[in-house]
Amino acid sequence: MSWRLYVNKGASSFAGVSVEINESEFVLIGVPFDSTSSFRSGSRFAPSTIRIAAQNLETYSFRAGIDVEELLPADIGDVAVVHGDALETVRRVERTVSGILGEGKIPIVLGGDHTISIGSVKAVSQRISDICLLVMDAHADLRDEYLGYKFSHACALRRILEFLDADSVMILGLRAVSNEEKNFIDMRRINYVSSLDIRRSSGIRSFHTKIKNFLSTCSNVYLSLDMDVFDPSYAPGVQTPEPEGLTPTEVFDVIHGVGSMVTAIDIVEVSPPYDPSMITSMLAAKAIIEFIAAKSSLTH
Numbered sequence: 548m549s550w551r552l553y554v555n556k557g558a559s560s561f562a563g564v565s566v567e568i569n570e571s572e573f574v575l576i577g578v579p580f581d582s583t584s585s586f587r588s589g590s591r592f593a594p595s596t597i598r599i600a601a602q603n604l605e606t607y608s609f610r611a612g613i614d615v616e617e618l619l620p621a622d623i624g625d626v627a628v629v630h631g632d633a634l635e636t637v638r639r640v641e642r643t644v645s646g647i648l649g650e651g652k653i654p655i656v657l658g659g660d661h662t663i664s665i666g667s668v669k670a671v672s673q674r675i676s677d678i679c680l681l682v683m684d685a686h687a688d689l690r691d692e693y694l695g696y697k698f699s700h701a702c703a704l705r706r707i708l709e710f711l712d713a714d715s716v717m718i719l720g721l722r723a724v725s726n727e728e729k730n731f732i733d734m735r736r737i738n739y740v741s742s743l744d745i746r747r748s749s750g751i752r753s754f755h756t757k758i759k760n761f762l763s764t765c766s767n768v769y770l771s772l773d774m775d776v777f778d779p780s781y782a783p784g785v786q787t788p789e790p791e792g793l794t795p796t797e798v799f800d801v802i803h804g805v806g807s808m809v810t811a812i813d814i815v816e817v818s819p820p821y822d823p824s825m826i827t828s829m830l831a832a833k834a835i836i837e838f839i840a841a842k843s844s845l846t847h
């Protein structure tokens with residue numbers, strides 16, 4: 548299969564299980580790329596660390612009331628990234644994710660920098676109609692360029708908005724923007740709920756109502772989970788930590804709330820060199836298990 552041209556089978560697999568592509572609804576792919584990281588780079592190590600972390604978690608979800616042990620993804624390995632060449636890496640991610648979708652599978656993409664989402668969202672937007680993008684991120688990633696570069700994790704959503712309507716995007720847990728980004732958000736009327744909104748004025752119930760109203764305009768969801776949406780006390784091992792974030796309970800409740808509509812997911816920005824206790828990788832692995840449970844549960 549030509550789309551597998553850029554896929555390298557790794558030494559380990561998610562949760563240590565070996566599942567063939569025809570045996571699961573989900574296909575997991577790693578993208579060990581962190582060349583555009585501006586601070587605590589190291590997310591090139593995240594796919595392999597999250598795979599190992601998953602091996603040490605139970606697979607029963609109390610939210611969904613099901614065990615996902617038999618539903619774990621086929622882990623086909625990592626995209627052969629080109630360090631220092633974000634554009635070519637994004638192109639390879641796009642081709643790989645498009646191939647996974649072509650097999651009728653749900654891609655679970657493990658970054659890597661948030662830059663890699665440009666490729667996977669593009670593939671999904673071309674293959675699946677009526678798609679909304681839900682980004683859980685402390686940052687807006689809406690700079691036109693960062694340090695003279697347009698393909699940067701600080702510009703990921705800005706590049707995505709060059710092929711996706713601003714109406715079909717919502718950012719959750721936002722709390723760190725530049726003046727340029729805030730002006731862009733206001734000008735393009737990008738939907739967002741800040742972490743302060745969730746904590747204070749509108750509260751958690753109104754938070755879920757806002758997501759529900761937003762999603763009433765689409766039938767499919769791409770969920771992009773930047774691990775820095777969590778509070779750094781839960782997820783210290785990320786490339787750019789930002790105080791005052793969300794709790795695991797809040798994030799997993801969102802994953803379960805929207806899970807049945809999700810046709811692709813990415814989990815990005817974990818930086819294992821800054822995560823000596825492995826708790827951030829454990830949290831990322833748990834998010835994947837909860838996503839599989841949410842998507843597979845008959846109650847949704």
Ligand SMILES: [Mn+2]
Pocket residue numbers: 661684685686773775776787816
């Ligand atoms: Mn971020």
